[in-house]
Amino acid sequence: MVILRGRSFDADTPAVMAIVNRTPDSFYDRGATYAFEVALDRVREVAGQGAEIVDIGGVKAAPGDTVSVDEELQRTVEFVAAVRAEFPELVISVDTWRHEVGEAVCRAGADLLNDAWGGHDPELAVVAAEHGAGVVCTHVGQATPRTRPHRVAYDDVTADAIAVTTALAERAVAVGVPRESVLIDPAHDFGKNTRHSLQVTRELGRLVDTGWPVLVSLSNKDFVGESLGGLPPGERLTGTLATTAICSWLGACVFRAHNVVETKQVLDMVACIRGTRPPARAIRGLA
Known part of the structure; x- marks a missing residue:
């Protein structure tokens, strides 16, 4: 179980972490939510779709133009404050590896620091501790x-x-x-080839068995595209959802995703099959 902003999530009650990138060059949306107001509208949309967490990023993960600390601060801090003001109950995560950014976004209202680069800056965890925030611990080789x-x-x-x-x-x-606010993430694609990402998927139960709550970031990743013949990011939803179902069955509790509605439906269906959630409607055969 993980507890963030007083809300508890586990394998039976998983959370969807919706991705909101304030970057002009993200691999999936190509900067669609870079503009401040557009990004805020995206938060409104995913919150309305039932996302329990939003993950705000100011630097894309892949190589690209250099983004200074100051630029990352400009993209994230004011935006986090605006999201917190409008959504007091929403769990806010920030995808950063820099402690300077972590400090500022926690002061602005962030609840979780998603350290996607596996402790590259060891001060980031110290910042999380100082602010009572959670942290995601990732594997990047x-x-x-x-x-x-x-x-x-x-x-x-x-x-x-x-x-x-x-x-x-x-x-x-x-x-x-x-x-109770620490998660671990095998980090599909990060420091891994496609076979590695497939292995950590089918063996995800080994990470769950550590007792630490597991977050997975599967959405439209390259390992999905390569597994299905080289599909581009916009055609990877089916493979992403199949992988989501497997990881849910094996016990992951937080799912970082671009497609909130579809991801929640998969998680609900897995829970119904597992028997931890009743069908929303069950009248077949009763008439």
């Missing part, structure tokens, strides 16, 4: 921010993901982050 994997190899990628993320999680708790 030896990758550094905004780099792509190149001929990366593991003896056992799942074992490596477990070792790295749990060590980061324990360190976060040691510096003062509330244990």
Whole structure:
């Protein structure tokens, strides 16, 4: 179980973390929510669709134009404050690896720091602790921010993901982050080739068995596109949802996604099959 802003999420009551990128060059939406008001409208949309968390990013993960700390602050801090003012109950996450950004967005109202680059800046967890915020601990192998994997190899990628993320999680708790607000993320595609991402998917139960709540970021990733023959980002929804269903069945509790409605339907269907959620309507055969 993970607790964020007083709300609890686990495998039986999972959360959808909607992606809102304040970047002009994101791989999926190509800057569609870069403008302040457009991004705010996107938050309104996903909140209305039932997203429990929004994940706000100011720098795309892939290589691209250099984004300074000041520029990332300009893209995120005022926006976080605006979202917090309009949505007092919504859990706000910020996707950053920089402690300077973490400090500012926590002061603006962020509840969770999504450290997508696996402790590259160790001060980020310290910042989360100082503000009572949560943190996501990710596995990126030896990758550094905004780099792509190149001929990366593991003896056992799942074992490596477990070792790295749990060590980061324990360190976060040691510096003062509330244990119940720490998540681990195998980080599909980050520091991994497609076979690695597929392995951590089918072995996700091994991460769940650590006892740390597991977040997965699957949405329209390259491993989905490659698995299905080289599909571009806009054609990866079906593969993403199939992967979502597997990860839900295996026990993940937070799902970072572009497509909120479809993701929630998959999670609800898995819960109905598992027996932890009743069908919304069950009249077939009763008339």
